[in-house]
Amino acid sequence: MEISIFNLNCWGLPSNTPILNSKFKEERIAAIIRFIIAEEKFHFVFLQEVWLKSDYQKMKEAWCKNLPHSVYFKKGLLGSGTCIFSKYALSFPAFHEYTVNGFIHQVWFGDAWATAGIGTVQTQINEQLITLAVTHFHAEYDTKQEPFLVDRAVQALEASEILKNCAEFVILAGDFNSEPGSIPISILSQHLTDSRGLGLHSPTWSHPSNSFKDPSEAPLCLDYVFYSSSLSLRAVESRCTDPLPYRIPGKHFSYSDHQAVLAQITVAPSIDNNYSKIEKNKCTESNPQPESNLQPESKQQTESKPQPESKQQTESEQQPESKQLLDSKPQPESKQLQTESEQQPESKQLLDSKQQHESKELSELKHFTNSELNSAVQNLLLTSVTFHEQEISNTKQIMAVSFLFLLYHLVKLINQDLITVLVLIPVLSVTVLFPPDHLNYRFFIKILLDLIGSQLPFYHELSLVVSALLLLGLGGYYLPVLVRRSTRMKAWIGNPIISNPNLPNPRL
Numbered sequence: 001m002e003i004s005i006f007n008l009n010c011w012g013l014p015s016n017t018p019i020l021n022s023k024f025k026e027e028r029i030a031a032i033i034r035f036i037i038a039e040e041k042f043h044f045v046f047l048q049e050v051w052l053k054s055d056y057q058k059m060k061e062a063w064c065k066n067l068p069h070s071v072y073f074k075k076g077l078l079g080s081g082t083c084i085f086s087k088y089a090l091s092f093p094a095f096h097e098y099t100v101n102g103f104i105h106q107v108w109f110g111d112a113w114a115t116a117g118i119g120t121v122q123t124q125i126n127e128q129l130i131t132l133a134v135t136h137f138h139a140e141y142d143t144k145q146e147p148f149l150v151d152r153a154v155q156a157l158e159a160s161e162i163l164k165n166c167a168e169f170v171i172l173a174g175d176f177n178s179e180p181g182s183i184p185i186s187i188l189s190q191h192l193t194d195s196r197g198l199g200l201h202s203p204t205w206s207h208p209s210n211s212f213k214d215p216s217e218a219p220l221c222l223d224y225v226f227y228s229s230s231l232s233l234r235a236v237e238s239r240c241t242d243p244l245p246y247r248i249p250g251k252h253f254s255y256s257d258h259q260a261v262l263a264q265i266t267v268a269p270s271i272d273n274n275y276s277k278i279e280k281n282k283c284t285e286s287n288p289q290p291e292s293n294l295q296p297e298s299k300q301q302t303e304s305k306p307q308p309e310s311k312q313q314t315e316s317e318q319q320p321e322s323k324q325l326l327d328s329k330p331q332p333e334s335k336q337l338q339t340e341s342e343q344q345p346e347s348k349q350l351l352d353s354k355q356q357h358e359s360k361e362l363s364e365l366k367h368f369t370n371s372e373l374n375s376a377v378q379n380l381l382l383t384s385v386t387f388h389e390q391e392i393s394n395t396k397q398i399m400a401v402s403f404l405f406l407l408y409h410l411v412k413l414i415n416q417d418l419i420t421v422l423v424l425i426p427v428l429s430v431t432v433l434f435p436p437d438h439l440n441y442r443f444f445i446k447i448l449l450d451l452i453g454s455q456l457p458f459y460h461e462l463s464l465v466v467s468a469l470l471l472l473g474l475g476g477y478y479l480p481v482l483v484r485r486s487t488r489m490k491a492w493i494g495n496p497i498i499s500n501p502n503l504p505n506p507r508l
Contacts, residue, residue: 004041005045007045041356044086082136083119083134087354100489120163130233136177157323195263205221210253234267234270377497381493392483405463
């Protein structure tokens, strides 16, 4: 049996969003809908950045025949933007919100305003349980400094922890904003298998042929489809292609700023044919009741009988360790896959030398050993904890000085005679209590003393408002976020990232 999975970041921001608006959004969403209708072979469709519920409703209505079941993971202020469509009935939807996802004050990025997390739902094919999961990691923004690498690493750790405890056959798809061989992808690869196998990782972001490509940005592979077998079902081969043309027919622009990923996974019953059904909500972390058109499980699910167009095998060595432990018989060595399928139109096969060179570079990946990955993750978390602790200290200092500003101006408005007591005693106290290397204190105290003699119009009223806003903003949001992030980093430090290869996988 072959399972076809379509995965795409739709770039579905509202068209009237300033600066961040996604160009030709209405036309692109309509084109994506038409493409899925024309391609009746997809069993599951995973989408990201479907930010408007109205766009989800359009897809749901248009795909009611081919993909009658769906889940829309709506949570938080803007939602997660993720959804799953399926040929088969879905049950037990759940959504886990990642504990680390940027900073809300960085509105120019916007990731923290969205609800990053992993949405899971369960289905059955021929009474075989399958867990479907969709996610969207924090964006990179700067591939050289990688300021949000720790966010994506923690998100990968949380996603991996959730999925490795699901005993069903697992399919995870989404926009991971991480390159092949990076720490987040390496973490996921400990329990999941990339559907590309050892094939070339064709760029899905800033593709040379994408109409929305920024010339200043290098092409990157950021979108993936992972899977993990179970006792009842195992993958025997997989192949991965780019199903979308580079332009919408009749238009001069692409379907999205990302390229789609089509994974075709051939599955077969595992060695334990008497595998009993497990508790279906085993992997449920939390259930916020996402928007969905779920139907109760029934025996009306029909057997999927798509015939593979051209069977290409991946390296059997890429299967998870747990599957190798279960099957003592050596698997025949399989051929390496090419990302671009021979079934694709001729225009998509003819890549220029630049594209071929870029694909070759992407295929030359860095592979972590277990100890190297553990060390890299631990160092990343330790560095992040140090940074957050320093930020916590700085924030407390700024809040203390802001409190002095606020207190000074409040008393000044009430009683001019108390200015000396209000200013000199706290300043002297702060200078004595804190060592001289606290430059932030000395800097703000100097500003405070300088501004006391200021005769600018409305200075006192303005300073009063600014001080109050600083206290509310830093104390009400920023400091708790920093503490929560630091606590989460510390929780992962010292924990084993890689399971012991000599022991069976605990999820089995």
